[in-house]
Amino acid sequence: MILSKLAGRPVLLAAGLLAALALPWFIYPPVALDIACWALFAAAVDLLLGFTGLLSFGHAAFWGGSAYATGLIALHSGLPFPVAIIGGAVFAALLAVPIGFLSVRLTGIYFAMVTLAFAQMVYFIANQWRDATGGENGLQGIPRELFGLDLSEPFYFYYAGLPFVLAGMFAAWRIVRSPFGRVLVSIRDNPNRARALGYPVDRYRLLAFVLSAGLSGLAGGVFAIGHGFASLEGVYWTTSGQAVMMVVLGGIGTLWGGAIGAALVVQLQDYLATAGFQETGIVTGLIFIVIVLLFRRGIWGTARHLRAVRRGRRQRATIRRARPA
Amino acid sequence: MLQQAFNGLVGGAFYALLALGLAVIFGMLGVVNLAHGAFYMLGAFGAFIALDSLGLNFWLALVVVPLALGAAGIVLERAFIRRLTPLDPLYNFLFTFGLALILQDLVKRQYGVNSQPYPRPSQLGGTVNLGLFTYPAYQVFVLGASVLVCGGVWVVLTRTRVGMIVRAATEKPELSRALGIDVGRWVTPVFGFGIALAGFAGVLAAPMRAVNPLMGSDLIITVFAVVVIGGLGSVFGSVAAGFAVGLVSALGNYYVPSLSQTLVFILMAAVLLWRPAGLFGREEAL
Numbered sequence: 001m002i003l004s005k006l007a008g009r010p011v012l013l014a015a016g017l018l019a020a021l022a023l024p025w026f027i028y029p030p031v032a033l034d035i036a037c038w039a040l041f042a043a044a045v046d047l048l049l050g051f052t053g054l055l056s057f058g059h060a061a062f063w064g065g066s067a068y069a070t071g072l073i074a075l076h077s078g079l080p081f082p083v084a085i086i087g088g089a090v091f092a093a094l095l096a097v098p099i100g101f102l103s104v105r106l107t108g109i110y111f112a113m114v115t116l117a118f119a120q121m122v123y124f125i126a127n128q129w130r131d132a133t134g135g136e137n138g139l140q141g142i143p144r145e146l147f148g149l150d151l152s153e154p155f156y157f158y159y160a161g162l163p164f165v166l167a168g169m170f171a172a173w174r175i176v177r178s179p180f181g182r183v184l185v186s187i188r189d190n191p192n193r194a195r196a197l198g199y200p201v202d203r204y205r206l207l208a209f210v211l212s213a214g215l216s217g218l219a220g221g222v223f224a225i226g227h228g229f230a231s232l233e234g235v236y237w238t239t240s241g242q243a244v245m246m247v248v249l250g251g252i253g254t255l256w257g258g259a260i261g262a263a264l265v266v267q268l269q270d271y272l273a274t275a276g277f278q279e280t281g282i283v284t285g286l287i288f289i290v291i292v293l294l295f296r297r298g299i300w301g302t303a304r305h306l307r308a309v310r311r312g313r314r315q316r317a318t319i320r321r322a323r324p325a
Numbered sequence: 326m327l328q329q330a331f332n333g334l335v336g337g338a339f340y341a342l343l344a345l346g347l348a349v350i351f352g353m354l355g356v357v358n359l360a361h362g363a364f365y366m367l368g369a370f371g372a373f374i375a376l377d378s379l380g381l382n383f384w385l386a387l388v389v390v391p392l393a394l395g396a397a398g399i400v401l402e403r404a405f406i407r408r409l410t411p412l413d414p415l416y417n418f419l420f421t422f423g424l425a426l427i428l429q430d431l432v433k434r435q436y437g438v439n440s441q442p443y444p445r446p447s448q449l450g451g452t453v454n455l456g457l458f459t460y461p462a463y464q465v466f467v468l469g470a471s472v473l474v475c476g477g478v479w480v481v482l483t484r485t486r487v488g489m490i491v492r493a494a495t496e497k498p499e500l501s502r503a504l505g506i507d508v509g510r511w512v513t514p515v516f517g518f519g520i521a522l523a524g525f526a527g528v529l530a531a532p533m534r535a536v537n538p539l540m541g542s543d544l545i546i547t548v549f550a551v552v553v554i555g556g557l558g559s560v561f562g563s564v565a566a567g568f569a570v571g572l573v574s575a576l577g578n579y580y581v582p583s584l585s586q587t588l589v590f591i592l593m594a595a596v597l598l599w600r601p602a603g604l605f606g607r608e609e610a611l
Contacts, residue, residue, distance in 0.1 A: 120546040121590035279434040285426030
């Protein structure tokens with residue numbers, strides 16, 4: 001069943017996999033790892049925004065929260081880093097239960113505000129709880145070795161982290177294509193009708209929120225191990241905004257579009273930073289505004305739209321030809 | 326203890342002014358302005374620039390800077406916000422997020438991340454004897470100015486014809502239109518007014534707090550929590566919650582310092598559990 005669905009789009013899938021595998025050969029490896037992590041983060045946010053219709057502006061709490069949890073596990077337990085990463089993802093999902101429980105009672109812009117506020121609460125806790133999180137210095141020196149294998153070289157760590165990202169992407173794709181995912185889409189399109197059909201809408205939203213948080217946590221954990229540190233920046237609200245921005249740039253509701261958005265934004269910021277331009281907000285904010293004003297479908301969304309338009313035109317032409325004059 | 330409470334009210338004055346601006350903009354346009362904190366920051370920098378390069382003192386800045394920012398707000402609404410309002414509200418949210426990033430980093434690029442000094446106006450340099458304790462005169466002035474402005478807005482909204490129109494257009498835009506009120510005409514000035522309020526708060530903050538590019542982005546989220554507590558779209562609720570949150574966090578800071586900054590969010594969670602629409606919000610607004 002899964003395999004037959006996978007086989008439906010073998011070319012795109014193979015191209016995506018190949019691109020993911022080849023990335024660190026063409027791009028500075030740490031940047032490649034950032035792209036992979038942010039791509040999964042964006043997919044997780046899109047799971048909620050594009051398929052459930054909830055704009056979370058607080059996902060930094062799960063990405064950054066997991067970064068801290070992953071880092072603490074790796075630093076203090078001596079467990080290998082894959083365990084730490086999974087522990088971080090579980091922590092993020094658990095954190096999402098109370099936050100989601102309170103947030104999903106609201107929708108739309110209210111939901112965005114409330115998730116944002118809760119994430120800021122996590123930020124303040126991370127800032128104040130210095131003994132555990134290191135406060136403004138963050139957590140440093142998170143180990144990157146696996147059974148004696150030294151992975152501190154970013155090029156090699158990329159291939160150690162990639163399986164997590166791919167597994168997360170696959171999970172997101174499975175969730176969206178599952179019966180559960182179809183219910184989410186129906187809730188997005190018409191919550192009242194879904195409710196009338198007997199679906200417990202809030203419970204579905206909560207579950208989607210928790211799953212999305214867990215995947216964000218997975219991405220944040222890989223990011224923390226990959227860089228060897230977890231910092232306050234990861235839980236700050238602009239991080240949530242950046243993830244949403246990648247989704248919008250790639251195309252809301254496209255799942256894979258976020259990866260393109262992530263690649264462009266991370267590359268651009270790396271370029272600006274190496275050029276000595278520190279105030280990246282000017283450029284990224286400008287791009288964001290242009291997309292919101294003029295290019296709301298995003299890159300992947302536009303491509304898909306154009307293809308659909310062309311296909312529709314071709315079909316209409318076929319029908320016209322078939323019809324006797 | 327009493328002094329702590331007073332500190333809280335002064336802090337609450339800023340929350341109230343910002344929450345009031347957010348609430349009128351939200352009520353009228355359905356826009357949650359993420360750039361509100363950036364305009365507060367611009368207000369403070371406006372005061373600094375006015376003094377530093379134009380030689381305008383604090384009192385002039387208190388008038389000129391909010392007017393200038395209000396005008397900028399009007400242009401912004403006309404040029405961009407207006408085009409996005411018919412769409413999903415999330416686009417305006419995202420637009421103002423992008424704007425906040427740009428404004429903050431533009432100021433950062435010009436002035437760096439270090440705080441800029443701003444002197445207290447000489448007339449308000451000393452302390453005032455409030456009977457039970459003495460208090461810096463400037464803080465008393467901030468509190469008074471905020472109460473006066475919030476009260477003034479309240480009177481305008483409830484007692485005047487303009488206020489009646491704005492309230493009607495906020496609550497039932499379709500019906501107001503049917504009754505011959507040109508709702509669109511009122512949207513722009515209300516937006517400008519909300520931005521001017523944020524600028525006003527920023528000028529007030531300049532002599533008291535650090536004038537810093539990041540001062541707005543830290544504050545705005547707390548103000549969001551304030552607005553959620555007070556009730557989305559409720560002007561009265563926003564102002565009342567602003568002062569109340571100021572009070573609670575100052576007292577919390579006194580008794581449990583480690584919780585000081587998270588207290589407001591705990592408060593928000595409690596209110597959401599009890600009343601998802603906020604203390605003064607209407608359920609139907611959700």
